[in-house]
Amino acid sequence: MRVLDYLELEGRIRGGIATATRQQRKALDAVGVDVVESPWVGDGPLDAAKSALTGGPAFEEYDVAHCNLVGPGSVAVARHAKRNDIPLVLHSHVTAEDFGESFRFTEHVAPALRPYLRWFYSQADLVLCPSEYTKGVLREYPVVTPIEPVTNGVDTESLEGFESFREETRDRFDLDGMVVFCVGEVFERKGLTTFCEVAEATEYDFAWFGHYEEGAAAGEATRYWTNNPPENVTFTGWMDDKRAAFGAGDVYLFPTKDENQGIAALEAMACGKAVVLRDIPVFEEFFTDGEDCLKCETEAEFVEALDRLAANPDLRERLGENAKETAAEHSLERVGERLVEQYERLLERQSGTA
Template identity: 25%
Template sequence: MHHSAPDPRPPVLHLAQPVDGGVARVVLDLTRAQLAAGLDVVVACPAGELAAGARALGARVRHWRATRTPGPSLLREVRDLAHLVEEVRPALVHAHSAKAGLAGRLAVRGRIPTVFQPHAWSFEAVGGVTARLALRWERWGARWAHQVVCVSDAERATGLRAGIRADFAVVPNGIDPDRFRPAAADAVPSTPGLELDPAAPLVVCVGRLCRQKGQDVLLAAWDAVLRDLPGARLVLVGDGPDREELRARAPHSVLFAGAVADPVPWYRAADLVVLPSRWEGMALAPLEAMACGRPVVVTDVDGARESLPPALTRHCLVPPECPAALAETVAALLPDAPLRASLGDQGRRHVLSTHDVRRTAEAVADLYRELLGAAPAVSSECRESIHS
């Protein structure tokens, strides 16, 4: 019986938890680029959207049973990861988000080149004792990351202010401009899945239904928007722990689309896309919306502010957790079609020049090369393949 020879290239191992939303998208985009560059890619994560997507791309997927937040199962999760790393024998480990960053660094402890990408700092997401513990861990765990990758300058500055001493690199999130692009004039889709009056002004918010994304603030602002524009409609695209609570307080003009496989039709259907986050690393939704030629309104928090070109901040940036300011901005933009078209056009040009996913993948490939020296696992073929 013929056995194929083992692959001589040591793999890159991506560790991820959570396995949905922006983190999954970033890992899948990197996986796609790295496979195209000829790397052997292994993704270790719990079952879900990410595992299925990585498998479909052709990566090797290893099941890692892990909860979304630290809990009593942490020791077992770290032990499982240590065994997995032993079996996979990666050249480099790239841990995504707080939970995988915690368990991954405890399992590897710097013995293999380790990249940690927080996708927003853990201590910003919590309060009180939990925040203090998270901050102490991030300061301590930094010694076991050869490189900490932040998605915005603001995220890096927050880490430095918090006393995290690490070798930081800033690699802004990227999107695929071939997938996220404006609809042709003759191909603007009908609003998918839900019957809406095409003449009614439509606001769309794409994001996990959770405290971080601030949909509750948008609902608090919505009554004031309706006073100015009684026909306006709001669609919340996504699912999450706050779904029922948000549904209970939403008026009839707010529709819940649930989780969708492809948000592009919703961006294209929107007159305005809003993301009222309380904190961010760098959200993908505003970048995706701008790439589709749509104007966006975001809150003035790390990572969201940086996703806008400077020219748009006057019209598109509002203070966080301020329903009155959000309502005023939305109600001013919705009736002004020429301004919205101009903002959408400027946003798209900005995303194409600054947030192309190929640029992101190339920057990560450069980091890997630096960490691995001239190891054959990441060679100049990477750059050529990503460019092609």
Template identity: 25%
Template sequence: MPQRDRTEKSRLTVFHLVQPVEGGVARVVTDLVRAQAAAGVHPVVACPPGGTLADAAAGAGARVEAWTAERSPGPALAREVASVARLLRAVRPQLVHVHSAKAGLAGRLAVRGRVPTVFQPHAWSFDAVSGREARLALTWERYGTRWSTRTLCVSDSERRAGERAGIRARWSVIRNGIDPDRFAEDREGALRAAARAGLDLPEGTPLAVCVGRLCRQKGQDVLLRAWPEVAAAVPGARLVLVGDGPDGAALRAAAPPGVVFAGACEDVRPWLYAADAAVLPSRWEGMALAPLEAMACGRPVVLTEVSGARESLPPGGEHPAPVPPEDPRALAAPLVRLLADPGLAAGLGRSAAAHVRATGDVRRTADAVLGLYQELLTTHRPMTRKSTAR
């Protein structure tokens, strides 16, 4: 056998099954496979074509396989599960890592505990829907946990939400991280001045920035309802929404004066450096990346009380506390405070940057995930038909 073939067979192969293929989940997976490839692991990413993930994962060192799957469960599920099973037979991984609800459903049905399986919800599916859909999603999450060797949450609050929902899992918590080299702190204000000049923003303009997919989860509609109160209290203030998504047209139609839609940006850093504060008014999360990136750039953030929010913030109580979701007035108050006092915003931004650099390095996250893999590979016992029937 050629030396290269023997080397390939001796490497740990990790099979990542992913849907969706854009946004924070795609970023997390790309960061993981980049670190795994650098560590000598052979990462394989199976995902639907389109979106940003396939190209990004390939560029990070992963082998990418096409897995055609819809975003939500439906009549195509049996075909999607069969497709995962075929890919698993071809790849023969030592460990499977499934990301988000849909891939978690299809992947666990295909594997059924025969190899170590990590399920990472990236926010719970039952929080994203209501009524009958929420009940069905919760029923599946409770049932499907039997085929998760470990359920990996990105915040303690995400784990607690799963426990409160009655999911009896074997839990691990590894918080999300960002690349501190890419999101450098704006120590002297030079990056802010350059960003404002490049974006044609006058230096004295109070600016809030919201980075995220334009969709119900991210809550930009609540932010637009809050903005008139902010604009009345801080004359000349502007709000920029960075991103695109299914709710873009509706949000543009509802936007009050002083709101700018920047669209999808490959590099959001100029907007973060130009901002006085960043805001993410989410309805649900696991632990969002956008606030970590903003704080790493030296910007204070205004968040809603969702999973991962408090764990993202610096300790000590100086930073604005998360506010209730769906509450425009509560959201407006800390934005007014930060935009009206640039000195306060700058000071809180410096402490936020120090906090993220000490606790939110993605390299630490990736090392912890590899440590989890090694733990599971040494302790896993394949599930039998009898054990999965309990």
């Protein structure tokens, strides 16, 4: 089986979508699928257009088209797939709900994004999404195409050796004691204000490991907090190796307002870290309060949870061990098997054998 697994604007995209796509490709390779990463003949759309003008093909050959973004390149792939009876899978990493409060003006753009996403995802033979929660969001648009939840998974192999980064990273950023941390792009939808206000109410060292916008694209909260951080908060900027973050931190604090799943939280769990989450619907299907995490609703509850963990190392250890077991349920092996199952179903339907 030859599958296009396409991430439009690859090389510029950071964060969960890029991680999810890399993990898909790794999972598919492990189960023997021939993965094509770009749909274009040549080095990109320009070469593809030149090929088409001289009578050649513009698109590579593949049995299934799987797109991970929603821009013009993905639209072109979708149209090509429909014209040529190639099963089309569109992966919903983007919803209007999780687009808001990300960068400047996105909260204003998000409502207008909903009808576009409804149109785009409805072209697919199958929409994949990371959670039952996201499936419910898409049904409300409404997207009437078949939708199947498939976990983004967690690449435990990419985290191996994280412990060895501990002292170096803590020294680099002057971190001490029980370090409360977050990993990923810095913006308000991820709970930035809550993260900083909880820090102000405690004496623990806080660190947010991840890129943040400094120019015109930066949201108001991002500009404010990264320029005026509480004394005990460090914004590290982009980290070349995510293992440094998971090595340095002790308690993963993720007060996000909306997620489709939360890959970095799974990565923290795979590293055996105690995790403190905002109690939002998507986490109900994956994590259990008091077993593999602590869930909170208010800033006071977040502060109380951190104080409990600081005073009770045994609780931190127990939550971390249980979290490892939860993360194991999201292995890339399972991701690969689930993706192949969906592709094969589409191909069987196309051939009329199902």
